[in-house]
Amino acid sequence: MELVLATDAQKAERDRVTHAAWGSPLTVEQFQQREARLRAHPWCREGMRTWLLMDGGRVLASCETLAMDSYLRGPDGAHVKGTSEGIASVFTEEALRGHGYATRLMDLVAARMEAESPAPHSLLLFSDVGAPLYRRSGYHEAPAWDWRLPAAGGLSTHAVDALLCDGDVPLMLEQMRRPDVPFFLWPSAAQVDWHLERERAYAQLLNRPRPEACGAVVGSSCVLWAMMARYDELVVLLMDAGSLEDAVALLEAARGVAHRAGLSKVVIWEEPGTLPWVARVSGAVRVARDGALPMLRPLRPGLPPATRVDFPRALWV
Numbered sequence: 001m002e003l004v005l006a007t008d009a010q011k012a013e014r015d016r017v018t019h020a021a022w023g024s025p026l027t028v029e030q031f032q033q034r035e036a037r038l039r040a041h042p043w044c045r046e047g048m049r050t051w052l053l054m055d056g057g058r059v060l061a062s063c064e065t066l067a068m069d070s071y072l073r074g075p076d077g078a079h080v081k082g083t084s085e086g087i088a089s090v091f092t093e094e095a096l097r098g099h100g101y102a103t104r105l106m107d108l109v110a111a112r113m114e115a116e117s118p119a120p121h122s123l124l125l126f127s128d129v130g131a132p133l134y135r136r137s138g139y140h141e142a143p144a145w146d147w148r149l150p151a152a153g154g155l156s157t158h159a160v161d162a163l164l165c166d167g168d169v170p171l172m173l174e175q176m177r178r179p180d181v182p183f184f185l186w187p188s189a190a191q192v193d194w195h196l197e198r199e200r201a202y203a204q205l206l207n208r209p210r211p212e213a214c215g216a217v218v219g220s221s222c223v224l225w226a227m228m229a230r231y232d233e234l235v236v237l238l239m240d241a242g243s244l245e246d247a248v249a250l251l252e253a254a255r256g257v258a259h260r261a262g263l264s265k266v267v268i269w270e271e272p273g274t275l276p277w278v279a280r281v282s283g284a285v286r287v288a289r290d291g292a293l294p295m296l297r298p299l300r301p302g303l304p305p306a307t308r309v310d311f312p313r314a315l316w317v
């Protein structure tokens with residue numbers, strides 16, 4: 001068995017096969033279009049790789065890696081920028097499951113990453129199949145809770161200073177406060193735009209309008225969000241609220257925008273930075289997350305355990 005990088009033809013063939021897991025409600029052809037479009041996005045062109053576990057000419061399992069920025073505090077107290085690799089789309093065809101191929105793939109990908117120079121700080125993934133499979137390969141999970149707010153008609157966005165459009169993302173991201181912790185992952189503007197590219201792709205393929213905004217700002221507080229058309233929700237990608245009042249104003253704006261886009265709810269991933277505010281917003285309900293369990297495998301000494309790392313939704317791949 002060997003690990004190889006997929007050719008463009010092999011990627012297209014994998015899209016056809018993985019449609020069974022991730023394609024609905026798109027047709028196979030639409031799913032292939034979605035994948036081709038996302039691969040052409042600047043964030044993917046820069047740091048996305050498709051890996052195949054091969055046995056002779058046969059593909060046994062596949063996955064993707066996406067390079068993202070992470071920051072590790074050095075001995076002088078300053079954060080040093082490095083990368084972490086997000087692992088996505090781990091897939092074994094049904095007839096080949098249960099033979100350890102996905103596990104072997106995860107182990108070979110990790111060994112390959114560890115041998116790269118410079119090696120990434122960490123590997124992360126968002127498991128839809130629970131923790132045990134990936135624990136075998138050295139990943140540890142972090143708790144995963146969501147807060148849900150119903151979309152609401154009739155609410156105005158008057159309490160925020162402005163709604164944001166795609167072009168505002170780089171500046172907003174620059175202004176957001178980053179976590180004051182030894183190690184954190186922080187999305188680039190291109191990584192955030194990749195979520196919006198998904199939104200644009202689904203809006204086009206499913207022939208539905210995009211929400212009128214991708215975030216809101218009030219004072220020095222800000223939120224960025226994206227539509228998940230398949231799940232009928234607006235997801236908060238990243239939020240930096242300086243006060244309860246700001247959090248309420250930003251989330252009310254999200255509820256209004258979700259409603260006007262025909263979505264039923266707003267979903268916020270629980271994080272230490274958002275918890276104190278979101279928990280006090282009236283109507284917010286806390287639920288155990290279904291899927292997307294954050295898991296981390298450190299590749300450097302000195303990295304904190306997964307339970308002490310923040311995983312904002314903007315990092316999801």
Ligand SMILES: CC(C)(COP(=O)(O)OP(=O)(O)OC[C@H]1O[C@@H](n2cnc3c(N)ncnc32)[C@H](O)[C@@H]1OP(=O)(O)O)[C@@H](O)C(=O)NCCC(=O)NCCS
Nearest residue numbers: 021090091092097098099100101102103127128129130133
């Ligand atoms: C998950 C998946 C990649 C596993 O591939 P595989 O080659 O069979 O994996 P391995 O043989 O290395 O490991 C199999 C283990 O994964 C576990 N697993 C597989 N699917 C699972 C699921 N839906 N929920 C929980 N565990 C699951 C099996 O229980 C098995 O554990 P066991 O050996 O203790 O019985 C494969 O089932 C698949 O492609 N599923 C559809 C796509 C998907 O959900 N991918 C994961 C996204 S995070």
